[in-house]
Amino acid sequence: MIGLLRSELYRTFALRSGWVSIGVTVALGLTFGIFDTAFWSLFAGLGSFGLAVMLTAQHYQHRTALLLFLGRPRRLLVLAAQCLSAAAVATVIAVVSGLGVINWGDLAEYRATLAAVPLVAVFGVATASVLRRPLWLLGAAAGWVIFVEGLFGRLESPLPFSAFLRAAAGDTHLLWVFAAWTGAALLGAVIAIRRDLTGD
Amino acid sequence: MIEIRELTKRYRRVAAIEDVTFGAAPGRVTGFLGLNGSGKTTTMRILLALARADSGAALINGRHYLKLRRPQREIGAVLEQGISHPGLTGRGHLTTQALLCGASRRRVDDLLEYVGLAGAATTRTGDYSLGMRQRLAVATALLGEPPVLVLDEPANGLDPSGMAWLRDLLREHAGRGGTVLISSHLLAELEQLVDDVVIIAAGRVRLQTSLRELEDAQTQRIRVRGGDHQLLRQAYAQAGAFVETDGRALLVEGLTAEDAGEIALRARVPLYELVSERPNLEQIFLSLAGAR
Numbered sequence: 288m289i290g291l292l293r294s295e296l297y298r299t300f301a302l303r304s305g306w307v308s309i310g311v312t313v314a315l316g317l318t319f320g321i322f323d324t325a326f327w328s329l330f331a332g333l334g335s336f337g338l339a340v341m342l343t344a345q346h347y348q349h350r351t352a353l354l355l356f357l358g359r360p361r362r363l364l365v366l367a368a369q370c371l372s373a374a375a376v377a378t379v380i381a382v383v384s385g386l387g388v389i390n391w392g393d394l395a396e397y398r399a400t401l402a403a404v405p406l407v408a409v410f411g412v413a414t415a416s417v418l419r420r421p422l423w424l425l426g427a428a429a430g431w432v433i434f435v436e437g438l439f440g441r442l443e444s445p446l447p448f449s450a451f452l453r454a455a456a457g458d459t460h461l462l463w464v465f466a467a468w469t470g471a472a473l474l475g476a477v478i479a480i481r482r483d484l485t486g487d
Numbered sequence: 488m489i490e491i492r493e494l495t496k497r498y499r500r501v502a503a504i505e506d507v508t509f510g511a512a513p514g515r516v517t518g519f520l521g522l523n524g525s526g527k528t529t530t531m532r533i534l535l536a537l538a539r540a541d542s543g544a545a546l547i548n549g550r551h552y553l554k555l556r557r558p559q560r561e562i563g564a565v566l567e568q569g570i571s572h573p574g575l576t577g578r579g580h581l582t583t584q585a586l587l588c589g590a591s592r593r594r595v596d597d598l599l600e601y602v603g604l605a606g607a608a609t610t611r612t613g614d615y616s617l618g619m620r621q622r623l624a625v626a627t628a629l630l631g632e633p634p635v636l637v638l639d640e641p642a643n644g645l646d647p648s649g650m651a652w653l654r655d656l657l658r659e660h661a662g663r664g665g666t667v668l669i670s671s672h673l674l675a676e677l678e679q680l681v682d683d684v685v686i687i688a689a690g691r692v693r694l695q696t697s698l699r700e701l702e703d704a705q706t707q708r709i710r711v712r713g714g715d716h717q718l719l720r721q722a723y724a725q726a727g728a729f730v731e732t733d734g735r736a737l738l739v740e741g742l743t744a745e746d747a748g749e750i751a752l753r754a755r756v757p758l759y760e761l762v763s764e765r766p767n768l769e770q771i772f773l774s775l776a777g778a779r
Contacts, residue, residue, distance in 0.1 A: 294586035300580040308743065350570045354627065357564055358587035387698060402747045467593050481537035 289366035291359055299342055299376060303444035308338055309380060316384025324393045328400045328455040331384055332407045332448075335377035337425060339411025343369055344421035349467055362480045364417060369411045370473075399457040406462075406469045407451050413472035417479040488513055489534065489635060489668055493665040494543035496529055503529045504690040507543070511668040511683070513634070516661045518698075519670040519771050526690040527670040532640050535564055549636055560586035563628030565638040569620025573613025577604050577623055580612055581630065588631040603652070617644030625653065643675045654680050672692035678768040682720050693775045700705040702765055709747050712736040712760035722754040723747065736760060 299305040312334035320327035326354045342363050346352040381404040420425045432448045442449045447468040454462035489511040492694040496503045504526035511517035521527045534540040536552035571580045578620050581588045581595040602622040621644050657667050672756045686694040696744040713719050723730050744763045749757050
């Protein structure tokens with residue numbers, strides 16, 4: 288497990304797209320945090336989700352999932368390591384990019400966001416393990432947030448991203464709702480990750 | 488040691504492989520030959536636990552891949568056309584794999600040197616040529632110093648010197664007692680490399696034997712060009728041979744080259760050409776695979 292985690296974290300930071308994305312997310316998060324705490328929460332959450340999706344789905348996109356599963360054939364262990372790795376990166380992003388929020392003394396929302404961000408990263412890993420195509424997934428997620436949760440649900444329904452936003456704002460009940468969504472996505476991932484890796 | 492026993496895999500109603508049974512022994516290079524879609528890659532993926540069989544077993548040193556405690560220490564695989572994230576450097580790619588299998592950073596540098604990629608270690612693999620990616624894939628397979636190597640079409644993209652390098656590497660590996668299973672459609676290259684041959688067609692194993700036995704089992708034909716073909720033909724036919732002609736020479740089956748020479752001498756017919764012909768691996772393969 289430690290080897291898997293180290294390998295995933297090494298890959299995340301060895302890839303230019305990985306460390307540039309993390310750096311940009313942290314820099315923008317710091318900037319947004321100075322102006323608006325809610326916007327920082329939203330950005331830290333969506334940034335962590337996007338990063339988790341990209342880093343997980345790229346394994347399928349570039350076929351390196353084959354090497355990953357050759358090295359660690361127990362795929363549930365691979366899924367667990369990817370979740371832990373994404374959650375760790377998301378937490379670091381939230382902790383550092385939220386320094387501007389702390390400066391304003393908005394500690395309650397900072398803590399609530401820190402609690403929700405690892406979950407949104409795990410949600411990203413789980414959904415990417417099911418769909419396996421990063422651009423499709425990010426496009427679908429954007430469409431879902433804008434049309435379903437935004438236009439119809441007014442971001443107040445107990446759907447995943449709305450629940451995350453409310454949880455990050457300090458709503459403990461919706462943190463559990465979002466945890467349930469993450470659990471459901473993980474259940475899908477547990478089933479999907481066992482699929483055969485077919486030819487190129 | 489690789490053992491494949493009665494392996495069957497179906498995609499819906501179509502059987503990709505059916506009752507596939509063969510083995511690859513230590514100290515030998517086993518060639519796994521088949522046309523595209525014959526089931527080679529499916530068999531290899533099941534062996535490596537990348538796909539699940541409907542029935543049968545695929546074992547490495549007596550155990551299923553999932554039961555191997557440190558799989559990359561027991562088996563190394565080269566799949567597809569050199570898999571790597573294009574954004575990682577050659578060293579970065581090998582380091583991620585080394586962390587997975589517990590190999591040292593020193594091993595990474597040694598392997599980059601060994602496969603001739605030390606000069607391109609800091610180049611992103613997206614900028615590698617196909618041959619360089621294949622060399623990197625071989626280095627990845629060798630990271631854990633495994634005794635068993637499985638290679639799916641590793642010769643793709645390698646130039647003649649690269650192919651000679653791979654041939655030496657695999658022969659050396661088998662010479663040290665390692666097991667090598669290699670699939671390829673480059674049969675002329677494989678003929679120079681393999682000890683044993685497994686031929687698969689339409690998802691079924693048609694033949695498993697050693698290359699030498701396979702060659703010995705083929706009907707030997709002698710090509711004879713002499714001073715009087717009519718007289719020679721009669722003499723060979725009287726000796727019980729089957730004789731044809733391609734217009735320029737006689738093609739004789741059922742005689743050794745020595746017999747053919749002595750019969751011609753007794754018949755007092757001068758010989759200008761006497762060549763013993765055996766079908767090459769490609770001809771044998773195509774006849775067994777039913778491609779002709």
